[in-house]
Amino acid sequence: xxxxxxxxxxxxxxxxxxxxxxxxxxxxxxxxxxxxxxxxxxxxxxxxxxxxxxxxxxxxxxxxxxxxxxxxxxxxxxxxxxxxxxxxxxxxxxxxxxxxxxxxxxxxxxxxxxxxxxxxxxxxxxxxxxxxxxxxxxxxxxxxxxxxxxxxxxxxxxxxxxxxxxxxxxxxxxxxxxxxxxxxxxxxxxxxxxxxxxxxxxxxxxxxxxxxxxxxxxxxxxxxxxxxxxxxxxxxxxxxxxxxxxxxxxxxxxxxxxxxxxxxxxxxxxxxxxxxxxxxxxxxxxxxxxxxxxxxxxxxxxxxxxxxxxxxxxxxxxxxxxxxxxxxxxxxxxxxxxxxxxxxxxxxxxxxxxxxxxxxxxxxxxxxxxxxxxxxxxxxxxxxxxxxxxxxxxxxxxxxxxxxxxxxxxxxxxxxxxxxxxxxxxxxxxxxxxxxxxxxxxxxxxxxxxxxxxxxxxxxxxxxxxxxxxxxxxxxxxxxxxxxxxxxxxxxxxxxxxxxxxxxxxxxxxxxxxxxxxxxxxxxxxxxxxxxxxxxxxxxxxxxxxxxxxxxxxxxxxxxxxxxxxxxxxxxxxxxxxxxxxxxxxxxxxxxxxxxxxxxxxxxxxxxxxxxxxxxxxxxxxxxxxxxxxxxxxxxxxxxxxxxxxxxxxxxxxxxxxxxxxxxxxxxxxxxxxxxxxxxxxxxxxxxxxxxxxxxxxxxxxxxxxxxxxxxxxxxxxxxxxxxx
Numbered sequence: 001x002x003x004x005x006x007x008x009x010x011x012x013x014x015x016x017x018x019x020x021x022x023x024x025x026x027x028x029x030x031x032x033x034x035x036x037x038x039x040x041x042x043x044x045x046x047x048x049x050x051x052x053x054x055x056x057x058x059x060x061x062x063x064x065x066x067x068x069x070x071x072x073x074x075x076x077x078x079x080x081x082x083x084x085x086x087x088x089x090x091x092x093x094x095x096x097x098x099x100x101x102x103x104x105x106x107x108x109x110x111x112x113x114x115x116x117x118x119x120x121x122x123x124x125x126x127x128x129x130x131x132x133x134x135x136x137x138x139x140x141x142x143x144x145x146x147x148x149x150x151x152x153x154x155x156x157x158x159x160x161x162x163x164x165x166x167x168x169x170x171x172x173x174x175x176x177x178x179x180x181x182x183x184x185x186x187x188x189x190x191x192x193x194x195x196x197x198x199x200x201x202x203x204x205x206x207x208x209x210x211x212x213x214x215x216x217x218x219x220x221x222x223x224x225x226x227x228x229x230x231x232x233x234x235x236x237x238x239x240x241x242x243x244x245x246x247x248x249x250x251x252x253x254x255x256x257x258x259x260x261x262x263x264x265x266x267x268x269x270x271x272x273x274x275x276x277x278x279x280x281x282x283x284x285x286x287x288x289x290x291x292x293x294x295x296x297x298x299x300x301x302x303x304x305x306x307x308x309x310x311x312x313x314x315x316x317x318x319x320x321x322x323x324x325x326x327x328x329x330x331x332x333x334x335x336x337x338x339x340x341x342x343x344x345x346x347x348x349x350x351x352x353x354x355x356x357x358x359x360x361x362x363x364x365x366x367x368x369x370x371x372x373x374x375x376x377x378x379x380x381x382x383x384x385x386x387x388x389x390x391x392x393x394x395x396x397x398x399x400x401x402x403x404x405x406x407x408x409x410x411x412x413x414x415x416x417x418x419x420x421x422x423x424x425x426x427x428x429x430x431x432x433x434x435x436x437x438x439x440x441x442x443x444x445x446x447x448x449x450x451x452x453x454x455x456x457x458x459x460x461x462x463x464x465x466x467x468x469x470x471x472x473x474x475x476x477x478x479x480x481x482x483x484x485x486x487x488x489x490x491x492x493x494x495x496x497x498x499x500x501x502x503x504x505x506x507x508x509x510x511x512x513x514x515x516x517x518x519x520x521x522x523x524x525x526x527x528x529x530x531x532x533x534x535x536x537x538x539x540x541x542x543x544x545x546x547x548x549x550x551x552x553x554x555x556x557x558x559x560x561x562x563x564x565x566x567x568x569x570x571x572x573x574x575x576x577x578x579x580x581x582x583x584x585x586x587x588x589x590x591x592x593x594x595x596x597x598x599x600x601x602x603x604x605x606x607x608x609x610x611x612x613x614x615x616x617x618x619x620x621x622x623x624x625x626x627x628x629x630x631x632x633x634x635x636x637x638x639x640x641x642x643x644x645x646x647x648x649x650x651x652x653x654x655x656x657x658x659x660x661x662x663x664x665x666x667x668x669x670x671x672x673x674x675x676x677x678x679x680x681x682x683x684x685x686x687x688x689x690x691x692x693x694x695x696x697x698x699x700x701x702x703x704x705x706x707x708x709x710x711x712x713x714x715x716x717x718x719x720x721x722x723x724x725x
């Protein structure tokens with residue numbers, strides 16, 4: 001048993017051509033003594049590994065990876081790594097290796113073409129053979145190397161199957177067919193690798209938005225430092241045209257900032273003293289001095305990119321189905337390929353050579369390449385497209401769920417409305433004064449973080465009321481808040497909240513209080529009662545009314561969602577019936593629920609899901625967390641600069657705007673359609689060529705062309721999701 005703690009390693013893997021390669025690598029590394037856990041993700045092109053350094057070295061891991069035909073780069077972790085220390089030399093070697101493979105593949109194609117023409121013109125077999133052997137060596141060296149490594153560790157991946165098929169074709173004298181298989185497979189692998197790299201690069205572009213260095217103002221002069229060495233509270237200088245390197249607050253200067261790389265917004269955002277700025281955004285036309293508020297690893301951009309990396313590793317339900325199917329399909333077809341010649345010879349006296357050729361075709365068809373790559377490339381492309389448009393989707397499962405939505409529930413405050421209510425009226429009652437009402441409200445709300453509390457305190461500041469909190473504060477979810485103080489030697493509870501807070505223990509509101517509440521609520525205003533409880537007696541001092549502006553895009557977005565085919569939309573709020581009705585009427589929404597506690601919102605979401613099917617909940621963060629978690633997919637909005645919101649939801653709209661919702665819906669549906677089309681196409685192609693192979697109507701070249709052609713087609717189909725929708 002190891003006495004040392006395990007060490008974690010995170011690396012990029014170069015050279016993986018298909019998900020089968022990732023499976024082989026993971027299976028092989030997991031068998032190494034000292035490896036605690038290993039996860040290889042084809043879609044992300046990453047290796048995550050935990051091992052015990054007293055049993056296994058990182059050099060041993062790198063050696064085993066290299067034996068399988070792959071390489072590691074940018075290794076992170078606690079252990080020292082020869083890979084991570086190579087820097088530019090390693091990158092140069094990788095580039096040279098990639099170009100070498102391209103050149104060898106092109107050479108193989110040229111040599112095969114020359115050999116084929118010579119054979120067709122009945123040239124000397126020796127001359128034809130020279131060109132064919134040259135094509136085999138140049139086009140098959142990478143295939144053979146990977147096949148030997150995989151076979152050594154008892155993994156029947158596509159390289160092994162193709163190598164067996166090529167050797168078999170050469171053994172029965174089908175040289176042109178064997179060489180054709182080699183060249184076609186080499187070309188297809190190269191194209192697949194580059195296509196998948198394009199999808200991964202689209203995600204990497206977001207991760208590389210923030211510059212690696214910052215101009216720091218120290219001791220009256222500017223120093224260019226790595227962003228990791230900039231400490232919180234320091235001031236950085238951002239010149240016109242530069243990317244902002246770190247999150248912070250503007251302390252000097254004025255400019256317009258392009259936040260599109262993170263939020264997808266097309267307009268420039270004005271930034272003045274006191275405004276927040278974010279790493280990765282672009283300072284357009286003025287110099288800014290910015291006080292750093294977040295370290296390089298904690299910026300909004302860093303958190304988003306970490307979430308994207310995690311999302312790439314999450315398998316969609318379609319991908320899990322495909323993986324399970326491939327595990328059954330491949331061994332079955334290989335078993336059929338082995339059994340067919342024997343069955344045909346023993347039962348029907350058929351010649352072995354004929355059925356041996358058919359078995360080789362079946363081996364090629366046994367490669368599940370097109371099937372297993374059908375989902376990952378689509379998911380990665382869709383995630384990249386979403387990120388470019390200011391939407392963070394935390395995995396393929398949620399993309400597919402978005403494509404199946406039938407119902408959507410919306411929180412009102414902060415989602416359908418601006419979420420920044422303002423005090424419109426302070427109405428004293430029962431002999432209290434305007435000052436009495438406000439002072440009670442200030443004492444209670446000075447310790448609250450609720451939006452209505454902020455509105456009360458802002459109103460108090462504008463009217464020069466001193467803000468000070470005394471007593472013991474308690475939040476009462478769905479009802480309001482209270483603060484217990486001593487008044488003339490007796491305990492008094494100061495209350496601010498809904499009528500339910502004042503009508504507990506059998507207390508009732510007077511007709512005057514109810515009438516004044518009604519007058520405000522019919523105008524669509526939110527109201528709270530202000531008062532106190534002392535010696536079991538409740539006294540209402542007055543009413544404070546608020547107005548929250550409806551987002552200008554709300555009605556249009558809801559209409560668009562209906563046209564897009566969402567049959568049911570509902571609004572949830574803790575406000576009164578009259579307030580909810582006024583907002584619902586303004587945004588053309590017929591279904592709405594009012595006076596809801598957080599648990600009530602959960603129940604409504606469950607009801608909508610039972611009635612309509614797959615349901616999304618749209619809210620503005622932590623206040624809606626229970627309902628967001630209950631829905632099939634939780635969508636939070638306005639997350640730029642908000643760490644908690646990035647964590648709580650399945651889908652995050654980075655900018656504070658509902659207009660991204662139709663895009664999210666269309667992207668989910670298009671992703672689901674493409675995945676389903678890819679899987680169906682791959683399965684039908686396999687079925688057709690299995691039947692053709694058994695009937696002797698398919699050649700090795702046809703099988704390779706169909707198999708790798710199908711892989712490329714589903715890859716290119718998935719890459720369509722990189723385009724705008």
